[in-house]
Amino acid sequence: RGAAGPLWIMARAQTAARGRRGRAWTAPEGNLSATCLLRPDGPPARVALMSFAACLAVAEVFETLAPQATVALKWPNDALLNGRKAAGVLLESAGAGARVDWLAVGVGINLAHHPEAEPDAWPATSILRETGAAPGAEAALALLAAAFSRWSGLLDAEGFAPLRAAWLARAARLGQKVTARLPDATVEGVFADLDAGGALVLSQGGVMRRIQAADVYFS
Numbered sequence: 001r002g003a004a005g006p007l008w009i010m011a012r013a014q015t016a017a018r019g020r021r022g023r024a025w026t027a028p029e030g031n032l033s034a035t036c037l038l039r040p041d042g043p044p045a046r047v048a049l050m051s052f053a054a055c056l057a058v059a060e061v062f063e064t065l066a067p068q069a070t071v072a073l074k075w076p077n078d079a080l081l082n083g084r085k086a087a088g089v090l091l092e093s094a095g096a097g098a099r100v101d102w103l104a105v106g107v108g109i110n111l112a113h114h115p116e117a118e119p120d121a122w123p124a125t126s127i128l129r130e131t132g133a134a135p136g137a138e139a140a141l142a143l144l145a146a147a148f149s150r151w152s153g154l155l156d157a158e159g160f161a162p163l164r165a166a167w168l169a170r171a172a173r174l175g176q177k178v179t180a181r182l183p184d185a186t187v188e189g190v191f192a193d194l195d196a197g198g199a200l201v202l203s204q205g206g207v208m209r210r211i212q213a214a215d216v217y218f219s
């Protein structure tokens with residue numbers, strides 16, 4: 001209470017957390033579970049772009065700690081190591097009307113552990129599995145916080161364009177067919193672009209369709 005932010009909070013372990021769309025989430029000790037509290041400046045649509053700053057920060061952490069691995073970002077908020085999910089980002093906000101008073105940027109990174117594969121779930125991995133060594137959570141948080149400060153600062157100073165370019169440079173399956181599962185429909189198309197507001201752009205027979213929120217699956 002009274003903190004101005006940015007303020008990073010790290011949990012040693014999580015036993016009853018939640019991910020996107022209220023999904024259950026657990027993280028054993030040895031992984032990184034951290035949240036950055038911010039007082040953002042701007043409308044909700046701009047504040048939502050902080051998820052891309054966080055994803056790019058996670059990518060930098062992976063590029064530092066697992067330099068031999070292939071790092072990719074999966075829309076909207078996952079980071080992959082060698083094609084498997086190793087991190088996720090979740091935003092939560094509070095405010096009144098069109099004003100966002102608080103933003104919580106939650107980041108979970110599989111450092112030493114990863115969940116077993118479940119039906120219809122994206123295969124997971126950890127830095128330990130991919131490199132043979134797991135960094136400490138504090139060391140990983142230091143890298144993450146520094147990288148997030150740079151990317152969020154760039155977003156504030158120059159807008160979304162440089163983040164969009166950096167994200168697309170790391171985008172998983174760009175130019176390939178993907179499936180987007182919406183609450184009321186399933187949409188297939190070629191992953192063509194990321195628009196200026198962070199939406200996924202699918203090409204369906206030459207017709208471009210923007211997807212604001214969905215779970216994305218690769219063919």
